[in-house]
Amino acid sequence: MRLPxxxxxxxxxxxxxxxxxxxxxxxxxxxxxxxxxKHQPCxxxxxxxxxRFFGDWETTGGAICNQCGNGDGFHWLGQVTGQGFKEVCxxxxxxxxxxxxxxxxxxxxxxxxxxxxxxxxxxxxERDAERNHQRLHQTMSQVIPLSSFEPGSVIPSQSWSxxxxxx
Ligand SMILES: [Zn+2]
Numbered sequence: 001m002r003l004p005x006x007x008x009x010x011x012x013x014x015x016x017x018x019x020x021x022x023x024x025x026x027x028x029x030x031x032x033x034x035x036x037x038k039h040q041p042c043x044x045x046x047x048x049x050x051x052r053f054f055g056d057w058e059t060t061g062g063a064i065c066n067q068c069g070n071g072d073g074f075h076w077l078g079q080v081t082g083q084g085f086k087e088v089c090x091x092x093x094x095x096x097x098x099x100x101x102x103x104x105x106x107x108x109x110x111x112x113x114x115x116x117x118x119x120x121x122x123x124x125x126e127r128d129a130e131r132n133h134q135r136l137h138q139t140m141s142q143v144i145p146l147s148s149f150e151p152g153s154v155i156p157s158q159s160w161s162x163x164x165x166x167x
Contacts, residue, residue: 013074013089013092013093014074016092016093016096016098017061017073017074017092017096018059018060019058019059020096021057021058021059021060021061021073022034022058023095023096024061024073024077024092024095024096025061025073027095028077028080028081028091028095029043029080029110031043031111034053035053036052036053036054036055036057038052039051039052040052041114042065042067042068042114043076043079043080043110043114044065044068044076044079044080044114044117045065045067045068045114045117045118045121046114046115046117046118047065047066047067047118050065050066050067051063051064051065051066052064052065054070057073060072060073061073061074061076061077063076073092074088074089074092077091077092080110080114081110082113
């Protein structure tokens with residue numbers, strides 16, 4: 001006789017982690033402020049106040065970042081550590097004492113990666129701004145004020161060279 005699934009099913013890591021996210025985050029990402037009430041830097045992409053825990057974060061680990069999205073605790077641990085779901089599950093189990101082996105994570109290394117990503121994003125914004133500025137400058141240098149045209153002069157529309165051919 002086959003036993004019903006209820007008796008044979010192993011609890012999933014997500015079930016075990018449920019309600020323990022204060023402990024899990026406290027061990028893995030101790031720099032996070034454990035409150036729903038405050039915005040704070042994103043553990044994945046940095047910033048100052050783009051990250052916020054959901055109201056039920058202690059149950060699900062859920063949070064949202066204005067820059068890199070939202071998800072539950074497994075999502076965030078995967079995002080921050082760069083590990084797949086399986087590894088994240090092992091990490092969570094290790095923190096909760098379900099697995100004998102402990103897994104070391106270098107938090108300072110994670111923080112450094114987050115800072116690098118933030119810096120790269122900032123530099124990209126600067127590069128974009130500089131390019132737009134140059135484009136604008138180039139366009140403006142080709143603009144000829146209307147007042148410089150004599151009445152009746154023809155503005156050449158073809159083969160525009162940046163100069164007005166006076167009649
Ligand atoms: Zn983020």
